[in-house]
Structure formats: structure tokens, C-alpha cells
Amino acid sequence: MKSLLVLFLSLGLLSACSTTRPFTMDQLNTSITAKSQASRARFLILHYTALDQARSLHVLTEQAVSSHYLVGDDQPNTVYRLVDESRMALHAGVSSWKTHAQLNASSIGIEIVNLGYVETPTGRQYQAFPQQQIDTVITLIKDIVARHGIKPENILGHGEIAPQRKPDPGPLFPWKQLADAGLIEWPNADAVAAQLLIFQQALPDAVWFQTKLAEIGYATPKTGIWDQESKNVLIAFQCRYRQHTFDGIPDAESAALLEVITSKKKLP
Structure with missing residues (x-):
């Protein structure tokens, strides 16, 4: 009798398993959305x-x-x-x-x-x-x-x-x-002009330029030497912010632009 009971129970379990359908994508529940998420595109x-x-x-x-x-x-x-x-x-x-x-x-x-x-x-x-x-x-x-x-x-x-x-x-x-068009920020012209007067008196060294460029986001060497790699980074900066001259030379106008842009980033 006990063996028959075990057999019936086993058959019942197998029958139950055979009627369970595997998950399909039409069963996907999308009714709840997580608040903690962001776009892939940064x-x-x-x-x-x-x-x-x-x-x-x-x-x-x-x-x-x-x-x-x-x-x-x-x-x-x-x-x-x-x-x-x-x-x-x-x-x-x-x-x-x-x-x-x-x-x-x-x-x-x-x-x-x-x-x-x-x-x-x-x-x-x-x-x-x-x-x-x-x-x-x-x-x-x-x-x-x-x-x-x-x-x-x-x-x-x-x-x-x-x-x-x-x-x-x-x-x-x-x-x-x-x-x-309100899509990007731009350095204030008056602030740049004021900084230009300062940097025309004394130009920062290579370390200063490299540090400022890296602070903005550019992948910049930090060697203290104004090498070709540093020049290329400054050219990229000048092509955006100082398009009349983009020679990679660390001059007073480039320094003024860098100072105003990085100072603005420090504001709350």
C-alpha cells in the first residue's frame, strides 16, 4: 500500500511539472519602474x-x-x-x-x-x-x-x-x-579681459597650463615640460575657445581663458 501511495504521488508531481509553461517574453512585467536610473548617454x-x-x-x-x-x-x-x-x-x-x-x-x-x-x-x-x-x-x-x-x-x-x-x-x-543656444557654457568676455591684463604682466609656467587643462577635463601630460603632447591639448582648447589663433602656444590670452573657465567651475 505504501509503495502504491508513493507511486501515485510521484505521478502527480510529474503531471504538475508537465503542465508548467516556461517563461516567455510576453509575460514580462513592466508595470513597475525603478526610480534610481539614468540614461546610458553621458x-x-x-x-x-x-x-x-x-x-x-x-x-x-x-x-x-x-x-x-x-x-x-x-x-x-x-x-x-x-x-x-x-x-x-x-x-x-x-x-x-x-x-x-x-x-x-x-x-x-x-x-x-x-x-x-x-x-x-x-x-x-x-x-x-x-x-x-x-x-x-x-x-x-x-x-x-x-x-x-x-x-x-x-x-x-x-x-x-x-x-x-x-x-x-x-x-x-x-x-x-x-x-x-543655451547648450554649453562660455567664458565671460569682461572677466577674460581683466585676467588678460594680469597674465600679460607675468605668464604662468607649463605646470600651471597643464594643471588647468586637466582640471577642465582634457587628458593632459603633467611633466612640467611644454612638449608636443601638451601643445596638442592646448590646440584642442583653443579650437573651441580662441579660434583666431590655435597654435598651441601657452600665451596670456589662453591663460586668461583657462583661469576664467576653471574659476567658474569652482563656483557653487
């Missing part, structure tokens, strides 16, 4: 393609590099979404900003169709960005920033996060227009 990185529109599309879709968006130079400017924002695009490469590195995983990339520069006997000649194209870029940035909460100090150029490798979007990209 940075927005701007590039120029250094190619025409057709070749830009080919490279960004068929080769080992990509971006989330491509802003064309046609009229009106076509904006291509090439990679969904939920996925990682391969646009930043070896990169860093402040304590963050390898920014592909935490950024959204915007490529802008622009031929970049040509080498001439008098130096590099950069191609200007048409105003209509810049207006399109600003509209796109506003939309991305609003959805992801990207901070103004994290809207950057490729040359800023990789100053030893990349120059884009170059010295003709109108960063001041992004500031006027």
Missing part, C-alpha cells in the same frame, strides 16, 4: 567626416566606424540616424574626458559632412560650416540633450577627447553659437 561628441556625403554614408555604414547621426551638407540638410541611441556606435575610439575613458559606451556621436582641411604652403585651410547645417546640428543637439539630460560640459568635440589623434570638428566649428 556625453555628446561632435565630428566632421572629412569626406563628401556619399563617401561619409558608405564609411559610416559599411566599415568599422559608425555614428548615431550624420548631418548632411545637402539642402535642406538630411539627418540620418545610423545607429539607434540605445546601442553603442564606434565613433570616439581611444578617448577620455576627466575620469571617464573609452567614451563609445557612454556617448552619442554626431558626424557632420564637412571636408575638414587641406594642407597648403601656408598651413592647413579648414572648410567652413554653412549656417543652415549648423542650425540643423543645434536642433538635433537640443533634442538629444533634452531626452538624455546631457550636461553642457559633456558636449565635446572629437579633438577634445582625443587631442593627440583628432582635430575635428576643427577651429571653424561655431561653438559660440551652441553657447548662445
